[in-house]
Amino acid sequence: MAAITRVSFEVDQFQRIVKILRQRMVVFDRKEWRGMCNTLSMLNHLLLNGPLSVFSEFQHERAIIEDAIKMEWIDERGFDCGLKVRNIAEKVLRLLEDDMFLKDERERNRKQSIGRITGFGNSSFVIHSETNNGRDGSLMLSNHQTCENDCIADDHPFVENEHKTAQLLLSSST
Incomplete structure (x- = not known):
């Protein structure tokens, strides 16, 4: 979803x-x-993270979304799909x-996305801190891997340097 939002x-x-998205809503x-469900999830994500024009583009599809709110489908096992x-x-x-x-x-949503540690495993992750604002700062990991402070949040379209005020997520306390 993030990749689609980025190119949007x-x-x-x-x-x-x-x-x-419109085609998928029409053939519901x-x-x-x-x-x-996937179409509405993507629309929800775009409304919260994408361009503001998504709001105006989907005003005409409100009737289709209202029909989806009325949807009842219980499968043969009794599961309410x-x-x-x-x-x-309803949320959209x-x-x-x-x-x-x-x-x-x-x-x-924007505030929640700032200040996270990203990545997993042996891949690098980002630390946002007040003391480490520059790109020259680095952190030595336990496996002797160095992570540059290449802030992924810089790529977020709504960020205006808020990541520089986030609290240090990993402390060097002994």
């Missing part, structure tokens, strides 16, 4: 993404509920109806 800031790719079939679709559709519809709620959720 390019005009050509944005139009392509909108077209694909309750027996194929996973497609709608429509529950997840309904929950995501609320984001599309209330621009102040959208603004607050985008801000909350």
Whole structure:
């Protein structure tokens, strides 16, 4: 989702993404509920992390999303497949109806994404700190691997140097 969100800031790719999401919403079939669930999840992610124009682009699809809220599909085992679709559709519809709620959720989401340690295993990770603002600072890991402070948050379209004020996540206390 992050890769799609990143390319959604390019005009050509944005139009392509909108077209694909609209096509998937129009062909919604309750027996194929996973497609709608994935489409609504992507739309939710784009509303919270993508360009602001996503909000205006999907105003006309509110009727389709309202239909998804009404969806009921219980499979042969008694599992309510429509529950997840309904929950995501309700959240997306609320984001599309209330621009102040959208603004607050985008801000909350942006704040949560700043200051995380990223990466896993032997791959490098990022430490955001007040004491280590420059790119020349490094941390020696236990396996003698050096990680440059190449902040991934710099790539986030809503970041304006907030990562420089985050607290030190790993301390050197003994």
